Amino acid sequence: MLDRRRLHPLGxxxxxxxxxxxxxxxxxxxxxxxxxxxxxxxxxxxPSSLWPSGEIVxxxxxxxEHAFSEADRLLARPxxxxxxxxxxxxxxxxxxxxxxxxxxxxxxxSGTNHPAIERALSRVQSTxxxxxxxxxxxxxxxxxxxxxxxxxxxxxxLQLDAASFGELVHELISGAIAALEPTPGFARASVxxxxxxxxxxxxxxxxxxxxxxxVPPPILWRHTVNEAARRTAKGLAADDQVRSDTRSWTxxxxxxxxAAEEETPWDTTVTVPIEKTGLVxxxxxxxxxxxxxxDGARITxxxxxxxPPKHQRIALGQGRELQRVLYAIAARAxxxxxxxxxxxxxxxxxxPATFELKGDELDGVVVEAAGYxxxxxxxxxxxxxxxxxxxxxxxxxxxLALPADRESYLRRKAAEFRAANQxxxxxxxxxx
Numbered sequence: 001m002l003d004r005r006r007l008h009p010l011g012x013x014x015x016x017x018x019x020x021x022x023x024x025x026x027x028x029x030x031x032x033x034x035x036x037x038x039x040x041x042x043x044x045x046x047p048s049s050l051w052p053s054g055e056i057v058x059x060x061x062x063x064x065e066h067a068f069s070e071a072d073r074l075l076a077r078p079x080x081x082x083x084x085x086x087x088x089x090x091x092x093x094x095x096x097x098x099x100x101x102x103x104x105x106x107x108x109x110s111g112t113n114h115p116a117i118e119r120a121l122s123r124v125q126s127t128x129x130x131x132x133x134x135x136x137x138x139x140x141x142x143x144x145x146x147x148x149x150x151x152x153x154x155x156x157x158l159q160l161d162a163a164s165f166g167e168l169v170h171e172l173i174s175g176a177i178a179a180l181e182p183t184p185g186f187a188r189a190s191v192x193x194x195x196x197x198x199x200x201x202x203x204x205x206x207x208x209x210x211x212x213x214x215v216p217p218p219i220l221w222r223h224t225v226n227e228a229a230r231r232t233a234k235g236l237a238a239d240d241q242v243r244s245d246t247r248s249w250t251x252x253x254x255x256x257x258x259a260a261e262e263e264t265p266w267d268t269t270v271t272v273p274i275e276k277t278g279l280v281x282x283x284x285x286x287x288x289x290x291x292x293x294x295d296g297a298r299i300t301x302x303x304x305x306x307x308p309p310k311h312q313r314i315a316l317g318q319g320r321e322l323q324r325v326l327y328a329i330a331a332r333a334x335x336x337x338x339x340x341x342x343x344x345x346x347x348x349x350x351x352p353a354t355f356e357l358k359g360d361e362l363d364g365v366v367v368e369a370a371g372y373x374x375x376x377x378x379x380x381x382x383x384x385x386x387x388x389x390x391x392x393x394x395x396x397x398x399x400l401a402l403p404a405d406r407e408s409y410l411r412r413k414a415a416e417f418r419a420a421n422q423x424x425x426x427x428x429x430x431x432x
Contacts, residue, residue: 013049020050097403100412103420107413108138108385117380120145124255124271125281127323133376134319134369134427138385139398140376150397158216160224162305168205168224169304169348170286172232174250175201177287186236187246187289194236202229231304231348245292254330255282265290266334274329277373285327290335297335298342299327307347314345314355315365316372318428321345325369328362375423386413386420388428 008015024031033052039045047055067073074081081087096104103109110117120141125133133140142148160168176197180186184193206225215221252264255271265288271280287300301324308314314321324343331341344356357365379385387402387410403409410417418425 016050097409098412101416103384103386103413103416107416108141108387108420110141110383110385112383113381114145114383116145117141121279121377121380125279127281127283127326130279130281130326130373131319131322133380134316134322134372134424136388136396136398137376137379137421137424138387139396141380141385142398142401148398148401150400157214158220160216164213165224165228166304168209168228169231169235170251170302171205172198172201172228173235173287173302175204176232176236177248177250181248185246186248191237195233198229198232198236202226228304231352234352235302235346235348237352246289247292249288249290250286252285252288253282254285254334255280270334272326272330272333274326274370274373276370277377279373279377281326281330283323283326283330285330288327288331290338294335294337296340296342297331297338298344299324299331301327301343301345303345303347304349305347306349307351307353315357315361316369316427316430318430319372322369324357325362325365328357329366372424372427379421379423384420386417388417388421 010018035047035051036045037057061075063076064072067076074084074087082091093106096102096106123144129140129144132143176194177186179197179200180189180193186194189197202225206222209215210221216224247265249265253268254266256268258269271282273280285299286302289298289300290296301321316322316325324345328341328343331338340358341362342356342358343362344354347353399406421428
């Protein structure tokens, strides 16, 4: 065996020079060399020692001798580009975003009582649209007045996102309770019957979801369904105070155009008005329990996430927990004979935690929610609409409509935005 130094007495750099010389010597007409100016992270690359000396580097923003394309020509001739409407609009947008003490149309300013906004407010609302109205008035305009929708990319995930996992848990709860109603009835079912209903619902979802949407690989998918079933079992086990004469429904629709074929406690086509706002809405309740006497009802909104501290009082939750309040309004409107309504939140992750609103406390929160919804409507109709200072980073699919440097943009115009949203600032800063 020969030593590497004896086999290749020349270094790598010298071998490269010789190889390049051989290529040049055997090229009859023309030799074309090219190299990358930047690395994968955008850093400038120095030329190789083999690169010919006297290199001329042309900057990207130079005025070319001959335009390669229309965009190249407009880049070389700013005066021509300035005549185009979309270029002028983008320049105006940039200047407006730099004005710290002025609210502009590019921030959300519009005419008072704009017809598109009036149409968006007069439609039958959903609990989701009302929550967006309360949490982000400008986002409500983007979604329901302008019709903007985010594109959902279906990929093969390794785990479900928070929203999809929440849907999975809700479907398991619905399937388990539906299997137990009306016989033997969820309130009268034994622990073994409830566990069997959850296993049956889990087996159905395990097979049907992969046919309808993207799910994790098989082993991870089974683990995901098992975790959802575990949280479902813990959540349903928290209902030890349900009276045996109680009837339970899940995914109960109201305000829907098409009447439900299954048995429901009310006419599902009737919309529900919110007093003093002029809004009407419909939706689906996660769960509804009604006593056989018809004098009491309990509404449950399930959350698959971790609960807040148990000592914390949750009313509207800065507008995030509006759903159960809206469900209470719907139950009172659609079940006029019911005298007592309880609206509760159940968090299923870790140790299940329950937060209830009832009696005078529920009445006060209903009035508070209606007042904030009226304030949000007044903001939209005034035309002084602005982004929120605090965005829901994990759930806000409208962030793309804001500047890329969102933090500095919101910081620059914070005073104007807070002034425009003054009627809702108390809600957004509340701790409950």
